[in-house]
Amino acid sequence: MRAAIFLEQNRPLSVEDVQAIDPGPRDVVVRVTASGVCHSDVHVVSGALPVPPPAILGHEGCGIVEAVGREVTRVSVGDRVIGSFIPACGSCWFCLRDQSHLCANTYGVMGAPRASRKDRTPLVAMAGLGTFADRMTCDEMSLVKIETDVPDEQLALIGCGVTTGVGAALNTANVRAGDTVAVIGCGGVGQSVIQGARIAGAARIIAIDPVEMKRTAAISLGATDVIDPGQGNAVEQVQALTAGIGVDYAFEVIGTPATVEQAFAMARNGGAAVAVGVSRFDQSITIPSFPLVLSEKRLLGCMYGSAQVRRDFPRLVSLVEQKKLDLEHMVTRTMPLDDINEAFRAMKAGEVIRSVLVQQ
Ligand code: COD
Numbered sequence: 001m002r003a004a005i006f007l008e009q010n011r012p013l014s015v016e017d018v019q020a021i022d023p024g025p026r027d028v029v030v031r032v033t034a035s036g037v038c039h040s041d042v043h044v045v046s047g048a049l050p051v052p053p054p055a056i057l058g059h060e061g062c063g064i065v066e067a068v069g070r071e072v073t074r075v076s077v078g079d080r081v082i083g084s085f086i087p088a089c090g091s092c093w094f095c096l097r098d099q100s101h102l103c104a105n106t107y108g109v110m111g112a113p114r115a116s117r118k119d120r121t122p123l124v125a126m127a128g129l130g131t132f133a134d135r136m137t138c139d140e141m142s143l144v145k146i147e148t149d150v151p152d153e154q155l156a157l158i159g160c161g162v163t164t165g166v167g168a169a170l171n172t173a174n175v176r177a178g179d180t181v182a183v184i185g186c187g188g189v190g191q192s193v194i195q196g197a198r199i200a201g202a203a204r205i206i207a208i209d210p211v212e213m214k215r216t217a218a219i220s221l222g223a224t225d226v227i228d229p230g231q232g233n234a235v236e237q238v239q240a241l242t243a244g245i246g247v248d249y250a251f252e253v254i255g256t257p258a259t260v261e262q263a264f265a266m267a268r269n270g271g272a273a274v275a276v277g278v279s280r281f282d283q284s285i286t287i288p289s290f291p292l293v294l295s296e297k298r299l300l301g302c303m304y305g306s307a308q309v310r311r312d313f314p315r316l317v318s319l320v321e322q323k324k325l326d327l328e329h330m331v332t333r334t335m336p337l338d339d340i341n342e343a344f345r346a347m348k349a350g351e352v353i354r355s356v357l358v359q360q
């Protein structure tokens with residue numbers, strides 16, 4: 001099989017032929033048909049997210065089941081599946097309480113070697129998936145079967161960005177019709193928050209991003225107002241648009257302490273900031289204590305859009321089929337696996353909402 005491997009921090013990924021490790025009884029071999037390129041993959045290479053090399057990256061993908069271990073019950077050969085970057089075991093303390101996004105059985109799944117290099121070095125797969133490859137071997141807990149005609153390059157995005165972003169609005173925040181929302185950072189995940197807020201019926205959706213193309217895309221996906229943070233203080237601009245009140249929900253979708261603090265400042269009294277992005281593991285956020293208590297503002301963490309993947313993946317697919325969720329315009333480019341480093345460059349340069357690696 002061919003895979004894109006993270007060997008060293010801040011170096012290009014190495015696309016090479018590797019040997020898959022024989023699947024275990026609960027493992028599934030998937031022919032990967034499409035994989036979105038998410039900023040978290042770039043964060044791994046920069047060291048902001050701690051995944052030790054060598055590893056096959058990629059955690060947002062879909063494909064077709066090619067083989068199943070003898071104990072696999074959830075999927076069969078030929079099924080179309082989306083990878084869940086958090087496995088959902090269905091039986092741990094969290095899964096039993098409708099919190100599969102916090103499933104306690106991630107460690108064994110994510111730490112398992114899935115392939116080896118020519119020199120026999122074992123390779124782990126990011127999030128137990130490793131979608132930057134033509135094949136992936138993963139635990140059946142990491143897969144959700146889907147029946148749809150939605151094209152591969154759109155379906156792949158449901159594996160991370162779309163579920164995280166739409167889920168942040170619909171599940172974590174529970175945006176209601178008429179609410180006001182601000183979204184700081186309008187990449188693949190931020191545009192999905194905007195769409196989630198639109199689907200929920202938010203009256204006002206303020207998109208904040210320094211890149212003009214992102215602001216233009218935000219308007220076409222549901223934003224009612226845009227702010228360029230390069231044109232003055234973003235918090236003051238949000239206050240000006242909301243008669244000094246602030247928004248019901250301010251989503252941070254970048255992953256820096258400064259923008260989480262901005263989100264907290266943008267939330268109205270009694271409102272909430274929702275942290276979707278993760279700052280570097282060695283950084284902290286400073287929240288002023290007066291507004292936290294006296295103005296009853298809340299700061300909510302959001303993991304994987306608080307999604308229950310076996311419930312939410314089919315729901316999101318259905319929204320795409322009904323043309324309520326636009327994934328077509330989230331895919332800026334498709335390209336072959338060998339172009340992964342170009343996809344990383346384009347993401348860092350702010351040229352794309354999403355690049356998607358597709359297999360011919
Ligand atoms: N103000 C507003 N927007 C900004 C600013 C700023 N100061 N700085 C940058 N931006 C914009 C960029 O122009 C860009 O449009 C956007 O922020 C970021 O978008 P992308 O496409 O680069 O990133 P996404 O959408 O793929 O990913 C965002 C995440 C928040 C998911 C990611 O970066 C992250 O924090 N990952 C770690 C969290 C995690 O592991 N999540 C689970 C897997 S994704």
Ligand code: ZN
Binds near residue numbers: 041
């Ligand atoms: Zn991601």
Ligand code: ZN
Binds near residue numbers: 087091094095104105
């Ligand atoms: Zn579980």
